[in-house]
Amino acid sequence: MASLENVEVLGRIDGAYSKILTREALEFIVLLQRTFNTRRKELLWRREERQLRLDRGELPTFLPETKAIRDDPTWQGAPPAPGLVDRRVEITGPTDRKMVINALNSDVYTYMADFEDSTAPTWDNQVSGQVNLYDAIRRQVDFTLNGKEYKLNASGPNGRPTPTLIVRPRGWHLEEKHVIVDGSPMSGSIFDFGLYFFHNAAELVKRGRGPYFYLPKMESHLEARLWNDIFKVSQDYIGMPRGTIRATVLIETILAVFEMDEIIYELREHSSGLNCGRWDYIFSFIKKFRNSPSFVLPDRADVTMTVPFMDSYVRLLIKTCHRRGVHAMGGMAAQIPIKNDPEANKVAMEKVYKDKLREVTAGHDGTWVAHPQLASIALEVFNQHMPTPNQIFVRREDVNVVASDLINPTIPGGKVSLEGIRINIDIGLGYMEAWLRGVGCVPINYLMEDAATAEVSRSQLWQWTKHQVKTAEGKTVTKELVLNMLQEQTNTLSAKAGPGNKFQAAADFFATQITGEGFSDFLTSLLYDSIVKVGTPAKL
CATH class of the missing domain: 1.20.1220.12 (Malate synthase, domain III)
Structure with a gap:
């Protein structure tokens, strides 16, 4: 048990927040912070050092020191956990109370509750999000707003269970400056993960699910190793069997794509696969090579999933995941319905259909949508082309992606306008x-x-x-x-x-x-x- 001496909470902890920011929960997250924050900072320093090498012209490649892991055909990730066998359509969004209810009532299989890219991390957003998830897990999240009642349905659509909850904490680079431990801000990752896990892990297992996570922004397998060590300590702390936690890693950096085998390997008993985080991946490609004129990309609209470096990334991710027995999740359909223009809406929805068709025929086991009305399109495509709960059996032995394929900036017909x-x-x-x-x-x-x-x-x-x-x-x-x-x-x-x-x-x-x-x-x-x-x- 960690001492709360030299710990300051600079945000309010009254009202509903008091059931999240309990003394016991704070002791737990402070323990994680004191145990792992030095390693987190070292890994962030490694990112800076790597960027300097890239700026000098070094290009990323597959690591020679981990070749034995990549070449070993025998090791596997964990088998799918309860509620994660079939993930054909996942909805994502922030953790405000209305979104939580609407997402869990949507015609999807899982809901990724997001403390990261779709949440501005004010104190109220982060802590009220924890309250909302705590209440939703216990089916106590119903509320009334402007005379309209919002409440969870008794079960999921079409007789399925309520969508499985997966939580995305903030990335390693972000801090929580409302909590100061020994003079330094707490890691935002540890804050988000720790509070959710401490309060809900046992309750989730009791209800037939588990503490499941999406892990963002990682750049190396060493960063995955840090998460895995945190998982082990956390499960030991509350007396939960190791391997109960499951984590899907977003491959959304150009450096992580060269270490996908290694990332799954580090998380083995806790791994639930990888995801194609397409927009952050494009951002990372530009950011890491930004000082080289050879890597200038054209208009965002021209950087589609079918251009050479994106297509290579997708095919290698699917092959890697299925070789290791874990899910290969597709990317986000960011479109929202255009209610006042039927023709424009038809065009937009056709783009969604084609994108999901590309994913399922490539071998993905599921996909993301940002709006509940897109779920029916994604479901139609995946139900037609993936009658099984997943397609991990699609091994993609035809794929042979080399390092140069992943950093090929060529985009035929691309332009800056x-x-x-x-x-x-x-x-x-x-x-x-x-x-x-x-x-x-x-x-x-x-x-x-x-x-x-x-x-x-x-x-x-x-x-x-x-x-x-x-x-x-x-x-x-x-x-x-x-x-x-x-x-x-x-x-x-x-x-x-x-x-x-x-x-x-x-x-x-x-x-x-x-x-x-x-x-x-x-x-x-x-x-x-x-x-x-x-x-x-x-x-x-």
Whole structure:
């Protein structure tokens, strides 16, 4: 049991929060922090050191020191846990109470409750999200808002169980500055994971499920090893058998794709597969190679899942997962229904259908949607082409992806356009303004945008300006061009939004990130201090 001496909680812990921020729960997460935070910081330093090598021209490749793991055909990940055998459609979204109810009532198989990219990590968002999940697991989450009643259905659609809950904590790089341990902020990952696990692991098992997680933003198998050690300590602490926790890793960095075997290996008894985190993956590709003119990518719309480096990533992920007996999950359909334009909506939904058809025929075991109305499209495709609960038996022995395939920036027909610049400014600015108001996902142009898509927008603008790219219209992308376009869009959006908006504040931050000069590792890190509202230390 950890002492709470030299621990400060700088956010409120009264009311409903008091059942989450109990002394026992705080002792648990403080124990994890003191045990593992030094390793977390060392791994973040390794990221910085690796970036310096990439900037000097080193290219990533498969690790020679772990070749024996990749070549060994005998080891396997864990068999699917209860509620994770069939994951053909997963819905994702933040942890506000309305979203939690709507997601668990959706015609899907699992719900990824997100403390990461679709949540702006204010104290209230993070702790109230824990309250909402605590209540939902115990079926006590019903509430009334503006006269409308929201409540959980007795069971899932079509006689299925209620969708299985999977939680995504924040990535290793983020901190929780409302909790100070021995003079340093707590890891956001440990805070999110620890509180959820401590309060709900035993209750979930009692109800026929388990503590399941999605792990974001990792760049190496050593980062997966850290998670695995945390899992082991956590299960031992509460007297739960090791292997009860299951974790799906989002392969959403260009470095992690070279260590997929190793990541599954590190998590073995806790592994439930890998996921194609497509938008963060594109962001990572740009970010890691941003200083090289050879890796300039065209407009976001041209960077589809069928371009060479994305197709290679998908095929290798499926082959790797199925060889190890775990799920290979597909990516996000970010579209939302266009209610006032049937023709435009038809076009958008056809794109969703084709994307899901590509995934299931490639061998994916399931896919993501951002909106409940997209679930029926995804289900139609997967039900037709995947009659079994998963298709781990599709081994993809035909796939032979080499290192150069994964970093091939060639995109036939791709171009940088003035419209692409405007769209990136629109998305980045719109998302950052919402984030500064405490909103982590926002509909823009009938797409549900989160931190990942804003990061693609930001990094592309930086890259194009840094390398003075010529647009399809013959214009050179300069600092002056993007800053002028940014201010024009800021004025337009601010006028439409009316008083009290944060577009100018968002533009001030955005302007530091798109000129080919300063580049923060993550937008969320850049903006985080703006939404931290620390109070006097609570009495523990």
